Amino acid sequence: xxxxxxxxxxxxxxxxxxxxxxxxxxxxxxxxxxxxxxxxxxxxxxxxxxxxxxxxxxxxxxxxxxxxxxxxxxxxxxxxxxxxxxxxxxxxxxxxxxxxxxxxxxxxxxxxxxxxxxxxxxxxxxxxxxxxxxxxxxxxxxxxxxxxxxxxxxxxxxxxxxxxxxxxxxxxxxxxxxxxxxxxxxxxxxxxxxxxxxxxxxxxxxxxxxxxxxxxxxxxxxxxxxxxxxxxxxxxxxxxxxxxxxxxxxxxxxxxxxxxxxxxxxxxxxxxxxxxxxxxxxxxxxxxxxxxxxxxxxxxxxxxxxxxxxxxx
Amino acid sequence: xxxxxxxxxxxxxxxxxxxxxxxxxxxxxxxxxxxxxxxxxxxxxxxxxxxxxxxxxxxxxxxxxxxxxxxxxxxxxxxxxxxxxxxxxxxxxxxxxxxxxxxxxxxxxxxxxxxxxxxxxxxxxxxxxxxxxxxxxxxx
Numbered sequence: 001x002x003x004x005x006x007x008x009x010x011x012x013x014x015x016x017x018x019x020x021x022x023x024x025x026x027x028x029x030x031x032x033x034x035x036x037x038x039x040x041x042x043x044x045x046x047x048x049x050x051x052x053x054x055x056x057x058x059x060x061x062x063x064x065x066x067x068x069x070x071x072x073x074x075x076x077x078x079x080x081x082x083x084x085x086x087x088x089x090x091x092x093x094x095x096x097x098x099x100x101x102x103x104x105x106x107x108x109x110x111x112x113x114x115x116x117x118x119x120x121x122x123x124x125x126x127x128x129x130x131x132x133x134x135x136x137x138x139x140x141x142x143x144x145x146x147x148x149x150x151x152x153x154x155x156x157x158x159x160x161x162x163x164x165x166x167x168x169x170x171x172x173x174x175x176x177x178x179x180x181x182x183x184x185x186x187x188x189x190x191x192x193x194x195x196x197x198x199x200x201x202x203x204x205x206x207x208x209x210x211x212x213x214x215x216x217x218x219x220x221x222x223x224x225x226x227x228x229x230x231x232x233x234x235x236x237x238x239x240x241x242x243x244x245x246x247x248x249x250x251x252x253x254x255x256x257x258x259x260x261x262x263x264x265x266x267x268x269x270x271x272x273x274x275x276x277x278x279x280x281x282x283x284x285x286x287x288x289x290x291x292x293x294x295x296x297x298x299x300x301x302x303x304x305x306x307x308x309x310x311x312x313x
Numbered sequence: 314x315x316x317x318x319x320x321x322x323x324x325x326x327x328x329x330x331x332x333x334x335x336x337x338x339x340x341x342x343x344x345x346x347x348x349x350x351x352x353x354x355x356x357x358x359x360x361x362x363x364x365x366x367x368x369x370x371x372x373x374x375x376x377x378x379x380x381x382x383x384x385x386x387x388x389x390x391x392x393x394x395x396x397x398x399x400x401x402x403x404x405x406x407x408x409x410x411x412x413x414x415x416x417x418x419x420x421x422x423x424x425x426x427x428x429x430x431x432x433x434x435x436x437x438x439x440x441x442x443x444x445x446x447x448x449x450x451x452x453x
Contacts, residue, residue, distance in 0.1 A: 109373055110372045110373050131365070131366075134379070135366070137376070137379075138368060138371060138377070139368075139370045139376065141371070141372065141374075141375035141376040142372050142373025142374075142375055142376075143372055143373065177375065177379075180373065180375040181375075
């Protein structure tokens with residue numbers, strides 16, 4: 001409650017004089033946004049275009065804040081976003097961060113993320129969809145509504161599909177309650193493009209289209225190290241080399257889902273490590289419990305397959 | 314006669330801004346808010362009709378305000394109250410409740426006296442509005 005009072009108080013203060021100066025650095029410092037950027041850089045490998053866009057948005061909001069002190073009125077910027085990219089490129093993770101960032105910048109009041117898919121929005125019979133969609137929107141108020149695989153909302157092959165109803169409610173809220181809610185759509189690039197073609201209203205209401213690039217081998221290696229460190233494991237030097245080789249081979253296999261595939265691979269490595277330790281029996285040291293050896297990696301299925309298999313292409 | 318029920322009942326009706334702050338307070342305490350309506354304002358009529366579902370998982374008052382606006386449009390001539398329910402173990406009860414919409418005209422209550430044996434008198438109150446069937450009360 002106190003924060004609400006603060007805002008009203010701040011709005012009441014006299015506008016600054018025309019020749020007054022505001023130190024942007026100080027404003028930046030005060031918002032503590034640098035912390036979030038640092039964390040973003042630490043936790044998210046690569047994704048340069050995404051980070052750049054986040055910085056731009058942060059700059060816009062800060063400048064807007066300062067402009068308001070000079071009583072320079074402007075509309076609240078629309079911050080509805082669309083994240084496109086292949087599976088496992090970090091769309092959900094970034095969306096979560098986005099909620100925190102927007103909260104720090106005082107664009108949203110609560111900074112929570114409500115993550116939904118078609119099933120949560122669209123009902124099964126007539127009159128079921130509107131309450132369901134509204135329920136979700138109410139929950140997301142004051143935070144970020146993240147709609148994963150948003151293109152499933154619209155099914156052109158079935159003209160009586162209830163998805164359209166949900167889309168209309170969303171559009172209305174996105175337009176009228178911009179102060180209360182930020183909507184982030186996410187999905188694969190090509191299907192998202194098709195979705196926007198059939199729903200031009202959506203495209204025009206979304207100001208930021210952010211494309212998530214695929215990771216390269218080096219980035220995937222750093223990601224795997226981060227993931228392992230989180231769970232208190234380390235690669236031995238041999239295992240490190242072997243895993244790089246593994247990533248290289250795995251990338252050429254069908255259904256490669258970037259960071260998600262890496263996570264799954266690491267889970268299997270832990271499984272093999274445990275099996276190996278168990279088989280050896282006897283006493284184990286802390287180091288042994290933490291270390292993943294090359295043999296754990298090399299036991300993987302992909303090393304048996306011919307490298308040049310590119311059946312997915 | 315102005316109906317006084319629930320919290321803040323002797324204050325002037327809360328503005329939307331004030332309602333929002335109260336809701337924020339409820340949500341910060343982890344209570345679930347919901348809206349109820351009735352056109353039978355007898356004080357013993359405890360259970361009012363629920364408007365929509367109770368709003369668990371709400372984080373921000375804006376969601377409730379959206380529903381309240383709709384409720385006011387649907388039932389402009391009814392009483393609407395906001396109730397905050399605390400689901401904590403051993404509370405499990407409404408913690409805060411106040412009226413957020415009232416009919417434009419409130420005719421009030423009649424006191425009925427019943428003569429009883431030995432010159433005893435029994436009192437009961439009766440809302441003038443309930444003389445008409447439900448749904449048609451408070452209409453001019």
